[in-house]
Amino acid sequence: xxxxxxxxxxxxxxxxxxxxxxxxxxxxxxxxxxxxxxxxxxxxxxxxxxxxxxxxxxxxxxxxxxxxxxxxxxxxxxxxxxxxxxxxxxxxxxxxxxxxxxxxxxxxxx
Amino acid sequence: xxxxxxxxxxxxxxxxxxxxxxxxxxxxxxxxxxxxxxxxxxxxxxxxxxxxxxxxxxxxxxxxxxxxxxxxxxxxxxxxxxxxxxxxxxxxxxxxxxxxxxxxxxxxxxxxxxxx
Numbered sequence: 001x002x003x004x005x006x007x008x009x010x011x012x013x014x015x016x017x018x019x020x021x022x023x024x025x026x027x028x029x030x031x032x033x034x035x036x037x038x039x040x041x042x043x044x045x046x047x048x049x050x051x052x053x054x055x056x057x058x059x060x061x062x063x064x065x066x067x068x069x070x071x072x073x074x075x076x077x078x079x080x081x082x083x084x085x086x087x088x089x090x091x092x093x094x095x096x097x098x099x100x101x102x103x104x105x106x107x108x109x110x
Numbered sequence: 111x112x113x114x115x116x117x118x119x120x121x122x123x124x125x126x127x128x129x130x131x132x133x134x135x136x137x138x139x140x141x142x143x144x145x146x147x148x149x150x151x152x153x154x155x156x157x158x159x160x161x162x163x164x165x166x167x168x169x170x171x172x173x174x175x176x177x178x179x180x181x182x183x184x185x186x187x188x189x190x191x192x193x194x195x196x197x198x199x200x201x202x203x204x205x206x207x208x209x210x211x212x213x214x215x216x217x218x219x220x221x222x223x224x225x226x
Binding site: 034043 | 114145150151152153154155158168198200202212213214215216217218219220222
């Protein structure tokens with residue numbers, strides 16, 4: 001499974017967009033990019049995933065570069081409840097294991 | 111409500127004792143997983159099971175054992191052979207067919223095990 005690189009921590013002002021970057025330069029052609037988040041002392045929660053095209057759902061948007069070597073998770077209007085550790089994971093869709101790195105600790109501040 | 115339950119939330123044991131952590135799901139998911147999380151770290155895969163009566167070792171299986179006799183249940187035993195058992199343990203499940211045929215794992219609330 002491809003390895004990902006994320007900043008250790010980021011701050012964001014409440015109400016502003018939070019843009020969380022992820023590098024995955026060794027991603028293979030049929031590996032997907034997944035994002036999960038973990039609020040303190042809870043289990044992780046799935047946010048979004050994508051292969052090549054940009055994706056949007058009710059929680060976030062995922063922007064994947066054309067060469068697929070990096071991606072950005074966008075929380076359009078961050079709230080205090082979005083304070084969490086965000087994990088970027090690359091995995092095969094069927095049967096792939098999820099390998100959680102250290103993630104990015106996002107702090108949303110009033 | 112559909113979901114995954116883990117009990118208890120906090121568990122204390124003396125060194126040298128085996129302890130079994132419970133994980134139950136009513137999501138009708140085929141696959142189930144156990145992860146360990148240490149402070150400030152990401153999750154590490156201990157064991158996983160893709161179908162009843164079958165399971166595979168993850169990255170850190172030494173000192174742990176599992177069983178999968180029922181689809182709904184995937185208990186994890188932390189044995190006395192596990193050198194550093196104090197950690198936060200998370201169970202997850204995933205559907206592997208139909209609409210949900212991607213890697214969306216649903217996690218339980220976790221069990222925090224402290225070995226004294």
